[in-house]
Amino acid sequence: MAAAKERVRLSDCGISTVRMKRAVTGGLVLEVSGADCSKHADDLAAKMREALADMPVHIARPFKTGEVRVMDLDEAISPVQLAAAIANAGECQAADIKVGEIRQARSGLNSAWVRCPLSAVRKLAAAKRIRVGWASARVEVLAARPMQCYRCLETGHVRRQCPNSVDRSDRCYTCGETGHRASQCRADRPKCPLCADLGRPSDHRLGSKRCTPPKGRKKKPQALPANPRADEPVPASLPVPTGNTGPREAMEVSHSQP
Template sequence: MTSSLPKVPKASTSSWATVAGKKKKKKAKEQAPPPLMSSSKAGPSAGPNASPKAGAKAGPRVGPKAGRRVGPKAGFKAGHKERPKVGPKPSRLPTSAAITVTVPEDSDVTLAAVMAAAKARIKLADFGVDTVRTKRAITGGLILEVSGPDCSSKADRLAERMSVALKDLGVRVVRPVKMGELRLKDLDDSVTPQEVQTAVSTSGDCSVINVRVGDIRRSPTALGTVWVRCPLASVRKLAAAKHVVVGWVSARVDYLTSRPLQCFRCLEYGHVRSMCQGTVNRSTLCYACGKPGHRASQCTDPHRCPLCSDKGCKADHRMGSKKCTPPKGKRKPLDPAPEGKVAPTNGATQSDHRFRKLIMEKNREETPMMYMS
């Protein structure tokens, strides 16, 4: 009886060094890119499977720009498209409605007396309002915020009732609406500001009273552009549409970011005219050249910012432009100079570094030991 034994494979006659070398060559051949072909050197037998020349080493191609990535931009996947640049987006709509109560400056009535009379004469429950949130306005008045569903209509009715109930006290009750700014482009020569106002009111679903339109600026080489101010809800709607029909023209719409708070008396930022404590009145100066007697829209003189000029900064620009960077912060007077020394004049402040440096240098020349550490 014979038993069936499994067949044993024949031993390979190749050595281990020979097998390892074959694997290494095969792997290098798979990783190597196809050789570049030129019309002058390529022969009839050249092809993708042509064997390399004798003595040539298999490996990655090395060229004049070795290591530089060719193809899509570094950091992006294949087929990735760069995102288009997006302009500024309009602000969000407020979730509450406001009512402002202001007392005239020459009035003897106080806000305390006004609010006491309002509480005695008006009941919030009649308008569907439980409570209001109060804030102090930057003008010194009082802000009453009505929140909740249908807050706009409730605030409108409450403001109307307060105007009638507090009429004998001589206060000013206003129902303010948050506004935004736009720029309309590509207006033909026949378009008037009244047409723009009507078109914005119709397309933005707002009252004509709440739409302000500036002067249309035209030039010989471009179509007209105009500045528009209207309620924020209308601004968001028109900015999303990107066009508005004005007469026969489909005008382009650009959203303008909100400007910083500015005083129109001293032209400095951070406060309003009614709360201004500055000693300089620049309200009659032109925003373009800094001279009095005309408006910036009618100015033909070279640009010179009146605010940066007084602050000692570079002033070869129009006030409010991107180049306008007056020093920020509160103004603090310099410390009094020692007896017999030069004291700061013309209202110099600690932000006037050049003026302060000149003073210290002159005092140091007279008494150098005083400034030694």
């Protein structure tokens, strides 16, 4: 932040002051309020990326997102083409869309998981179908996922606040073994690593509807360090903070891997 204050002037972005808060991941959220706050936040983020390009920090423009599953895709559809189709139907930027691996469904056609801005999700939900290539693809809005720790795999907290000593970050979400990811798993039967460790029925994939580990007493999260370690990854974006004092837009500044 000292370098940012030396290299970037808020007045160049049409900003007088910003409101600061600490994100649950340890990143610093700068909140811009007032008229045209979205444009000013975009300008500030761009200038900070340029000014701090020589430093191991990650600058992001957080926004609320949702998840959908797009179905009935043919083999010729690529993630880039799918993102372009969703951007067109949802009236958003293709750069703000994340498309997962396109896989073959039981119907014989392909489907893909997609994360995009919440405003686009609402438009897709209303339309129910979008044009992708030659086909009319079905769109299914997915339920919001609970906050999950990618270290112990339990819900209710994130990695930086994990109160548990166990580390399951290298376990496959499908079979529970180590050495590969769920997308590469070739196991005949699923085995949830979290439920198996807790002595619960584990014949399912982690995070599925059948995954119901018992809820224990909530533990007090560990305090976040003032300066997060640079060797720990952080998510690219967080939901935009909301309030009742007028329009605001946020951006996140956090340490990233060198």
